[in-house]
Amino acid sequence: MSVLSVRDIHRSFGKVQALRGVSLSAKQGEVVGLIGKNGAGKSTLLKIALGLLHADQGTVQVFGLDPRQRPVEVKRRIGYVPEDENVFARARIQQLLELHAALYPSWDEKLAARLLGALVRDTSARVDRLSKGQARRVMLACAMAHRPELLLLDEPAGGLDPSARREFLELAIALLNDTGSTILFSSHYMGDIERIAGRVIVLDQGQTLVDEELDVLKEKYCVALLPSLAPDQLAALEALPGFLRQQARGEALYAVFALAPDAAAATLAQRLDLQDVRCARVNLEELFIHLVGGPA
């Protein structure tokens, strides 16, 4: 059964279309990484999943419930860390812990202490007096200490130094192992995605460009380096099976295919008569840049 199911979501902010027909589902224990350029709609999608924002069109179900109709029931089973925002800036750590303990029946004080780490020694400190990394840590502790079934993380490691990020990822993995939580998280750190995500969704201009298992993405996607093409050749290229995106960079043209390198090279040779084209698998970061790295 899907923990999270989003179907054909549309959402606009004034004239800006943030989401245009996005669909996704996440099963129990799955870790889904959301990547996309700034403004691609990642945060909007997470907030709609939580019921903080409403979809103009489409359906959202969390644990089989509509988060707008049954908000309290749904939120009690979710942990959420917003993007680069300390929502309780004026509160003290102790106050936050008390508040969350009261709100979540499954609150685990030992886990909260573990997640807080050294901060647990001085819980009288105000959140806005903490360093950015420490404040994020408090927010993570508040989001995770009730062992949520679904963890929604919006750029959770934004602004954290590499060691703090690593520590956070380890905590998330530990939680995953302990409770079998589903995690949906957005990040600009491809290394983080590669480290913990089992599935990757690439959003671009409010649409799902790629939704694949990470292993599949690594194995079956490739980038071909092509010479500059005439307009009719470009049209033929875009009509090729498995073609995703092309970007001209200088004299060269990079084309992304949802095909293994050999299959992509064979297709190019057969349909466009381009011999000896170099097709290669690339890491997630390269793939992301070739997919969505152009002008927005």
Next chain:
Amino acid sequence: MTRALIGLFAPREKLSRAALIAAGITCVSLLVRWNSTELPCLAILLGWILSGSFSHLAISELSWERAWPVAERLLWRLRIFAAWLVGWVPGLALLIAASALYALGVVSARTWAGIVFHTSCILGLVPLASAVSYRLSQRKQGSPSAVALLILLPDFFLAAIAPPFGGESSSVSTLLGLAVVVGGVTGAAGFLLTPTSWARPRIEPAQGRKPLWAARQLLARVATLNPLRRAPIARFFFLNGGRHAVFGWVYLLFVTVLARFEFPALLWYLAATIWFQAYSGSMYRDPIPGHLPVSRGRVLAYLLAPLAVSLLSGLWLERRSPQPLRGLYVQAYYDDWRREPIGKGLFSEKNSRILVPSSSWRASWGEPPLVTTPEGVSRRPAALAVLPGLPLKVYNPYDARLDDEPAFVNYQVSRALSAQWPLPVSAADVERACGALRRGRMSPACLNGEFSTGYHQPRAWLAVECWLLCLIALFALRGQLQDPRSRNRARRWSGLLWLPPAIVLPMAIEQVGKNDPTTGLGPGFQGAVLLGELTRVVERAPVAASVIGLMLLAGTYGYVARCFARTESRPSARAHIV
């Protein structure tokens, strides 16, 4: 390059300019209409506050701009120039306008002198304050609003404490000034203190501070006893601990000390509403209800509970506390030293021989009714439109103009006193008791010996102020729930419609509470008259009025609750700013 930098630092935001322009226009129109210093100065002060808040004085840009290849001295001069622009342009405009109006004979010399004094104080302090705040901002980081307040703070303070040049009632500006002072100090404290308390080593209690330290430890231990119970309290303090909530508390404090209220229950209502305005604002700024498993209905109840407690306690206080002996405070003038009306052709309370508090004024749709003496002399009281162009008018039913005969004045005074006192007072009684005075103030003191017995202010069965404030508070909350991303700009701004009644109602309550016939005319006065009319209606049919009032409240609560449940959390940190 310097020109480009000036353009960058100058208050370019539309809201900043709009606030200044609106303040200027309001100020001049108030000056013409009321011929007083108080309201125009308030308008310009508010304009400065809003403009300062919106203007581009964010110190977070300091480190950025200091990286430019520009001499630091030039940056400093430009910053000061920007501050001067904010502070000086409206001040100079006001000076010019006031001087022109004085030259045309529209405003009196006293009013003109008051405007000049207030404006000069501000013009003098702006460069000084801006220079100081710039230096401060170079030393440590802080919030932009703190810097804006630091610049504006001394100006308001001086304006507030300088009533001798024309502030008829300085309480409003004093309150405003003090609120800004406290807000500024709070902001400045946060600005000056090092924000990295976590980096400080944990300080063990010194010998001299041991009891305090021990008490804090005890409190901390008690705090952990039952977190479930404490959570609502903690949440309450989240909502009330912010700087924006300080204004409400300050108002509560200073109204108590300064406002010379005769009716403490009114004070409660007033303070509770002002407090709520600030308090409910924090709800929208802090996205607490967003992701936590708390239903919107419960959050709304949390938000409204303090207001309800305050208002109900005010109601209880009004019912239980002994009502003061309250005579109608009348000022009647028989002499002709005021023959020259203040403000040519303008409506002014000072053009009347008889002054009564706002609660004794009446409202009428169209022209007020004629007053006819037993001798057959008829006069129509002068009326003042509640809003220009609207036939709803307020008038003093006991009005006697400067050219009226003493007999008519006696008749009107007798009517005024009979309306308030339980005994009938005739014109002959007035003539006998106070005729010898023939001049100056006629108050209960004049007639005390003959007529003043135990008198109790009639009470509305369900206090009008209480449920009016509830309504205003609910609509204020509704106004804050406007979707800032709405496509419809008019709908987005409609959330601010609650502001005029939310401002006028406390002013009206203050007017009623003072029971003072010398308070100046203005929106608060007109609001107080309408409030008095509503109170009289409730007194005539208390049960029906209460049922209607409660139904209205319940309906509004349901409406706000429905809107609240549908409101989205703000999409990002700044997007909620309308």
